[in-house]
Amino acid sequence: MSGDDRTLPWGLLGAAAAGVAVSLYLTIAHFAPATLVCGTSGLFNCDLVTTSAYGVLLGSGLPTASAGLAWFGVGFVLAAVQLARPASPLPLIAHRAWSVLGIVFVLALVYIEVVILGAICIWCTVAHVLVLATLLMTLARRTPA
Amino acid sequence: MASRRSASPATITHSLGTRRTPARPPSRGPLVFGSLAIVVAVVAVFALIRLLTPTATSTPAGAASADAVAAVTGVPATRLEQVGLGSATIKLKSVPGPSSLVGPSGKPEVFYYGGEYCPFCALQRWPLIVALSRFGTFSNLKPTFSAEGNVATFTFHGSSFTSQYLDFVPLERYGTQRAGTGWAQIQAPTAQQQTLIDILDAPPYSSLQGGLPFLDFGNAYVEAGAAYPAATAIGFNHQQLAALLQDPKSTQSQAILGTANVFTAGICRITHMQPTSVCSLPTVQAVAAQLAAPAPSASP
Numbered sequence: 001m002s003g004d005d006r007t008l009p010w011g012l013l014g015a016a017a018a019g020v021a022v023s024l025y026l027t028i029a030h031f032a033p034a035t036l037v038c039g040t041s042g043l044f045n046c047d048l049v050t051t052s053a054y055g056v057l058l059g060s061g062l063p064t065a066s067a068g069l070a071w072f073g074v075g076f077v078l079a080a081v082q083l084a085r086p087a088s089p090l091p092l093i094a095h096r097a098w099s100v101l102g103i104v105f106v107l108a109l110v111y112i113e114v115v116i117l118g119a120i121c122i123w124c125t126v127a128h129v130l131v132l133a134t135l136l137m138t139l140a141r142r143t144p145a
Numbered sequence: 146m147a148s149r150r151s152a153s154p155a156t157i158t159h160s161l162g163t164r165r166t167p168a169r170p171p172s173r174g175p176l177v178f179g180s181l182a183i184v185v186a187v188v189a190v191f192a193l194i195r196l197l198t199p200t201a202t203s204t205p206a207g208a209a210s211a212d213a214v215a216a217v218t219g220v221p222a223t224r225l226e227q228v229g230l231g232s233a234t235i236k237l238k239s240v241p242g243p244s245s246l247v248g249p250s251g252k253p254e255v256f257y258y259g260g261e262y263c264p265f266c267a268l269q270r271w272p273l274i275v276a277l278s279r280f281g282t283f284s285n286l287k288p289t290f291s292a293e294g295n296v297a298t299f300t301f302h303g304s305s306f307t308s309q310y311l312d313f314v315p316l317e318r319y320g321t322q323r324a325g326t327g328w329a330q331i332q333a334p335t336a337q338q339q340t341l342i343d344i345l346d347a348p349p350y351s352s353l354q355g356g357l358p359f360l361d362f363g364n365a366y367v368e369a370g371a372a373y374p375a376a377t378a379i380g381f382n383h384q385q386l387a388a389l390l391q392d393p394k395s396t397q398s399q400a401i402l403g404t405a406n407v408f409t410a411g412i413c414r415i416t417h418m419q420p421t422s423v424c425s426l427p428t429v430q431a432v433a434a435q436l437a438a439p440a441p442s443a444s445p
Contacts, residue, residue, distance in 0.1 A: 136177050
């Protein structure tokens, strides 16, 4: 096992933990009463994105951030299994497939933010970057023989 | 055959007199960087689509514009009573102290501070216009869309309002054109307005110092931010929202007309509950009763 292959599962675990934290914050913020105010810089607008019609999963009252919470939660488990069983190829393959699913969902959300809403949620972007980092780390890690 | 033994790699290495390194698995770099490049390219395409697509959806013009304005300035009292508080909550905050806000004609003033780019200002204008239209008449109200979020709304810039009960002073500080990382200023606050903004559009009345939108009802009540969620209006044009306001049970009526009743009650409080045709309506009275009475010297 190379040095990279030893450290990457830890990176995956860290990204998942950070993703859980960000998603948890966004989920709590969705339910907590918040004042919707515009700053005058206008570059990023979390409130607009999270309180838009796209801020909840289709056909439910669940915030979109809760999907992130679930995704990162599963990712955390998959990373932990890779640390516990470094010679097993299955957890890494599963994590790769999970990451591809995640990045497709992220690209759909980025499309909504950039093209439809014209506003970027910085906290959502942090979560999106963590999904991308997870995908790249799962691709960088060699599959155990 | 059984006696033949295959030479071990070590034997081969030794016999050849050279050191052979184990076969290296193919580098995963191209896969990683290729995937990264694909994701970056897709996001770049999204940004390009956004840049090449006109931001504002069709702003109504001519008769359609007049219809949109009429729909928001002429909501019947019966419909407003049907909605009652709707899904609105009373977010007006009482301002302690005796300093009153009096408008240019000496009447109690309603001050609005916002920007044309701002989506939450766009949301807030709907119930504000509905409420103010119960006390007076708007002219030159133009339909527009917020630059952020494309929320259908109206701009107060260039409009006027006449009423025998109050003065309405709107300040649309920023337009829809970018200026650096912010928005170009189209209207500057007066020194008095800036002082008011510095003091009242700030904690504890607002979560953000100088944030938009900000409403001041005669220095008796203030409200910072939008009164209802953006999901209520995002994705709808003026005609669609106007049609939804015809139905008292629609989500939009519940939020916008419910909030309009809250604003109406706040205005009634500073106009000494005048006119009675508006301020004696059950919903208005019920909300007004929940608002702390303005300080005596804050009254006109």
